[in-house]
Amino acid sequence: MEIHAVNILYDFCIMSTLLLIAKIIRSKVKIIQKLYIPSSLLGGMIGLLLGKYFLNILPFSTEISNYSSILITILFATMFLGSKRKVSFKTMISNVGDSFLINGAAEIAQFGLFIIIGVLILPMFFKSINIGFGLLLPAGFVGGHGTAAAIGAAFADMGWDEATSIGQTFATIGLISGIVLGVIIINIGTRKGYTRLIKKIDELPEDMRTGLISKESRSSMGENTVSPCQLTH
Template sequence: MTVYTILVDFACASILILIGMLLRAKFKFIQRSFIPASLLAGFLGLALGPNFLNILPFSEDIGSYAGIITIFVFAAVGINGFSFSPGNMKKDINRMGAYATYKILCIGLQMSIPIIFSILVISKFAPEINNGFGLLLAAGFYGGHGTAAAVGTTFENLGWETATDLGMTAATGGILAGIFGGLIFIKWATRKGYTHYVKNFSEISEDLKTGLVQPQNRTAMGNDTVSPIALDPLAFHLALLIVPSGLGYLLNNYIATTWGLEFPTFTIAFLLALLIYILLGKGEKGVYKYVDSKIVDRLGSAATDFLVFYGVASIKLPIVVEYALPLGLLMLSGVAVVVVMLIVIGPAMNYESWFERSIFVYGYSTGVFAIGLTLLRVIDPNNKSKTLTDTAVVGPLNTPLELFAWSAGPVMLLSGQHWTFVGIFLAISIGCFVIARIFKWWYWKIPLGGRPPVPLDRNEDVI
């Protein structure tokens, strides 16, 4: 493998991604499905690549790119730090408290129910699967291709060679369930009158359908925080992400060779990036004011598109066929969990704008944040439900649970501590129900059609 091999691999990937974007922009049936261009490209890469027709000159190393890109994506999350404001937390405490409890409950159920189902039911049909099989559902559905690659790599380091391919398949199935299922539920909710900001599915903007933003609707991708005379702003932000990514890999190798401990590289990179975020310092005296979080988001999102492509294009079809029955059963259990969270627990734990908030959680519980954002923008294009605002405030509460699951989960599940792992997340789930009842964040008996929207702030105009 040479640098030119990498160049050809990414050139082929880029060609297919551009073709995917062209297909999205031109064909109505693709627009109606809202399939991302990178996912379309991934299917083309799978069909034309070495695992099927073998037409394109991909190298045999394309399966390794997803794991490397994952490190970069998690570094982007760390560099942006945590957005937590106690002042906002005190305002509208009931709405945000109920929403935070709902989001944490989603994690608890996705980390426990599929694993229980896998151990007690799927293993009867496929005795060869191990106790970690159920975690691939949560990694693929809740975490997306990036987390599936990271968790799959961790499982591979522990001796489970097919984990990454199965995780990528679960992630692909999750995105499809998120997009197609989300659109079905949006149409159902608009017919029932449960939506507040878009009453007709046909009102969706052309920008969302085609993926091409018209000039009058465009927004800035970021600001120049350093002078291009000294250093290009994009190079500056790119360096901020590559540093913890590379150092995370080196530090993890050092830890492994010195103490014999195995940690996911993406976790080390995330922690190093978070340390850089802290050292840069926020406020007037800090250096962090020269970091534009929007540029960091764009770099991380761009990497995610290539991650989705390589995650799908490198799937080994014989492995998927071999595990077709257990994998199909596992994904059905995952779909059942997220559907119950949307139409049963969603309205029970969200009072104002219950559907807008629940469909967003459904979206990122079946793929990535971008899927949730896409579904939300379909029915709440101006964030009047304050779903994104509340997510920014309560989002850090999820991070420790996710890091624990992705880092410690594979080790616990393969070392005989599977019921301990499941018990932790079941206890978290039960705790969420108890908290919701204690603080009266339980709206089970209130009719769905009579729920109000989130009230506008005084300085907020009705659009």
């Protein structure tokens, strides 16, 4: 148990360093800002390049592949924590109704289509394929690495050990292609006047491009709820 704790600590330190390096790169490199590549994705790409299966420089432990299925539980458990505000249904629909309907339609369509493909079509060509394969593609594309890890872990518990890796692969492909193609589509839509909030990409504030908020625009992130006395006695 102690060895596992040390491995987690080492892995956490490495991942934190990668995120810091990625944040610095994103705040300085213009092309990454224009593509809106998040620091987490950039740090993951650096970690993949320097990890075991490429340059083999970073000493990640063998337990790192298990973290995602555990951390997604924390994410779901804390998702609805926060300040409580009363918002009317009409206001909510006016502000986010179009995005909600588009995202919902895309999610339902992907799950329905690829489950049918995975269950009915792929087994005709690949006799030994697991019928859950069709669920992993939309899990990665729609839900990202967290959902792919959760569903992959469930399949792994049922004896399909490769499910998590397949789901994470789909999630990575979906994230990278979504960012690159998404930015291209957004740029085209902005130039044609289809967007509501901005008419030019250059109008976006600098903090959205660099990921760093200027000193004069910074605000408090919360209030102290725990007495320091309880932390020292």
